[in-house]
Amino acid sequence: MSVSRFIAGAVVVLLGFLGPGVLGATTNAVGKPLPADAAPPEQQVITGLTQPATTLDFFVSVYKRPQNVDGNSWSNILSTPLVRLDKNFNLAPAAAKSWDASKDGLTWVFHLDKSLMWSDGTPLTADDFVSTFRLGADPKQAWDFAWFFGDIKGWNDAVKGTIPVDQIGVRRGSDPYTLLVTTTVPAPYLPGMMLYSPPLQAKALAASGPFYNTDPATSVSSGPYILQEWTKDQRIVLVANPKYSGVRPFIQKVVLKFADLKTEFAAYQANEVDVAANFSPADLQVIEGDAALRAQYHQGFGDFRTYYVGFDTMHPPFDNLKLRQAFSHAVDRAALIKNVIKQQGRAAYGFLMPGFPGSQDEALRSIQSYDPVLAKKLLAEAGFPGGKGLPKLELWLRNERALGQAVGNAIGAMLKQNLGVEVEVSNRETKLFMDELNGHRLQFYIVSYGMDFLDPANMLGIWLSGGRHAWKSDKFDTLVKTASSMVGNPQRRLAMFHEAEQVLVSDVGFIPIYFVTPGFMWKPYLRGEALSADKIGVTAWHWPGWDGLSTLHQSVYVTKDVSKFRR
Amino acid sequence: MVAVVTVSILAFLLMHAVPGGPFDETRSPLPPAAKANILRKYGLDQPLWVQYGRYVWQALHGDFGIPYQSPTETVVALLARVWPVTLLLGAVVVGISFTLGLGLGILAAMRHNTWLDNLLTSLATLGMTVPNFVIAIWLIYILSIRAHWLPTGGWGEARLLIMPAVAYSLQPLAVVARYTRVAVLEAMSGDYVRTALAKGLSPAQVVVRHVLRNALIPIVTLLGPMIPDLFTGSIFIEFTFRIPGLGKFFVTSIFQRDYPMIMATVLLVAVLWSLTYLASDVLYVLIDPRVRLGARGR
Secondary structure (H helix, E strand, C coil), X not given: CCHHHHHHHXXXXXXXXXXXXXXXXXXXXXXXXXXXXXXXXXXXXXXXXXXXXXXXXCCCCCCCCCEXXXXXXXXXXCCCCCEEECCCCCEEECCEEEEXXXXXXXXXXXXXXXXXXXXXXXXXXXXXXXXXXXXXXXXXXXXXXXXXXXXXXXXXXXXXXXXXXXXXXXXXXXCCCEEEEEECCCCCCHHHHHHHCCCCCHHHHHHHCHHHHHCCCCCCCXXXXXXXXXECCCEEEEEECCCCCCCCCCCCEEEEEECXXXXXXXXXXXXXXXXXXXXXXXXXXXXXXXXXXXXXXXXXXXXXXXXXXXXXXXXXXXXXXXXXXXXXXXXXXXXXXXXXXXXXXXECCCCCCCCCCCCCHHHHCCCCCCCXXXXXXXXXHCCCHHHCCCCCEEEEEECCCHHXXXXXXXXHHHHHHHHCCCEEXXXXXXXXXHHHHHCXXXXXXXXXXXXXXXXXXXXXXXXXXCCCCCCCCHHHHHHHHHHHCCCCCHHHHHHHHHHHHHHHHHCCCEEEEEEECCEEEECCCEXXXXXCXXXXXXXXXXXXXXXXXXXXXXXXXXXXXXXXXXC | CHHHHHHHHHXXXXXXXXXXXXXXXXXXXXXXXXXXXXXXXXXXXXXXXXXXXXXXXXXXXXXXXXXXXXXXXXXXXXXXHHHHHHHHHHHHHHHHHHHHHHHHHHHHHXXXXXXXXXHHHHHHHHHHHCCHHHHHHHHHHHHHHHCCCCCCCCCCCHHHHHHHHHHHHHHHHHHHHHHHXXXXXXXXXXXXXXXXXXXXXXXXXXXXXXXXXXXXXHHHHHHCXXXXXXXXXXXXXXXXXXXXXXXXHHHHXXXXXXXXXXXXXXXXXXXXXXXXXXXXXXHHHXXXXXXXXXXXXX
């Protein structure tokens, strides 16, 4: 027996005599010491419901990942992206320890954390990121989010198939732990976009193809969890990754049950899940009437979603600015919030929700303020006094549930009451709606948009001409395009975005209605820094929720109170 | 066979006539190249008749394609996984509703115009009119949320079958009971019943030996078609109780423009219906010796 072994043995025996007080806190299955008020390790489990999914990986399919509400995905947890978001929406280093841009602003250099490994023992390197981005651009893969990385050099050509995928601007640098990303225009928002960089393993991709993470036998993880079970249509079970060198989670097991999300609240009430985020109006009434449930209900930002009325401004009658202005002054947002939307949203006067970078909602408030007298006057000036001469309008909704339909009907009623305009509200199936919207054939509609990444370039970018909206302003296009790629002058950049949003609201490219403030419930036995109030006082589970792209999973644990709930 | 082919052509044309496809444009229009890639991947860039021809050719070889909703398996594998779940639940429901329904229907008929008949008839009316989702929600509220006796849903344990089976059975049970009662009553007014009773047989013997056999014909006609419905699953019951069965695919396939699964579910239903009608015809012959295929009169 070697001396070191003898000493180690002696220390263990000695500590055993002195009792667990000296050994310190209990640790969970991956050796993470649990807080003093934590339940025993075997109870450090979190269970959630999600819509059925076929992958956990962003680069395999964005829309086939689990999700239980806009803003809480349960995905990307088998991977470590270059950066993560903390609860204040700051970028936190993850696979990249640091990053910097070249002088011309066209190339970003990411310096990878050399300690990160895949669960099979292979190091996580730039090559994994390179293979992952090549997969995303591969025409044969036909990735459903391929539009997103169009700013990366060569990306669009690779998607078209005119250049091979190995020529895109995502390359290994001078060593395996340096990743270079080159863009076609300076992209100051690129590190923010790299939230969406959870890598797949180059080796596993080559051996088993993109779906390797749907089977524990082929699954390999560089993230905080590994896949233990995937029973199709029923559940996924994830357990903490013992090889993970990042911040290890307290929760050692995650169970995701696939279900129709209408059943979520009942499951929450029956203590079968620990969190819930989907509530019908009836559920909300139950919550409002029950003090205990009310205390578990937290209102948040979700994915900074804005609901708005849109028009076809290219054709009559809505090519008439006065008509659009008349409509914009006929919508009483305050009444809508008070009577219909209640705690599920707040009045919107611009496109960027307060809390989102660049929001100036207060400053825009007066432009489309509620003023029925002015609205009537403008309608007459537009050539439609009292609504005469206007064709019967059909207000399309995109597959809305109860709340969205109520909002649509309320807006129809306001237009009738304040302007005498007849509006028929028509709730349509999503694909049909989007086909018409994207084809610029929708005359009059209500729809919503939630952000992809936290920069005004994203939210305002969807209003650029050639996008989904039949609205065009050269001034807006110039402002947004210039500001988006502006490096080195953040104040000037922000001012340009502000001006652009001002143009959009003044020209009534749309009528902002409300910002969605989704409710999130979690049981009182869940605790952790991520669940405390953020810098503006919001406690709700922050976007993207329980996800490898967020740091939320790092601090949450189950307290001893759990024994009062789970049976 | 002709019916199945016609149905397949109609379904194929209808599903392709609706806008959208297996791509997601809920955020923005996809760049043309990205959309073209997706269409090419699924073979949707070909003319419709080529696509249909290819589908039929492959289907004849047992290849019904890859479901867009679950690209890690084939349509056949998906059906082999989810249909047994629906079949099991369907079998339990058929079992409950036909045994109890027949029993209660006969009982009501034999106690015609008594309090028992009135009670059973009222209950049956209630069972037929209260939709199963109302029953399902009440069951969950009482048994899961309040009493914590049963989980709100799930699959894989016998107790998880209780609530869905009860919620799902009540309506068919009520239908079976009502039709049975009427059919038995009508059969009992026949002359042969009076004769049998006059021979000295007890009412119970008369019902079992003579009445039931004659009452079964209308029952088979009316109730046979309930079976394909029960064996293809209730979307609502499966959603509500988180049952990983076939039912939900009738809806999700259409909303997601999952063409291979739409075709598969449509064909499955078409085949089941054809088989049911065939089975009903065979049963008539077995039940009633007067029905003879190709008989030239007596």
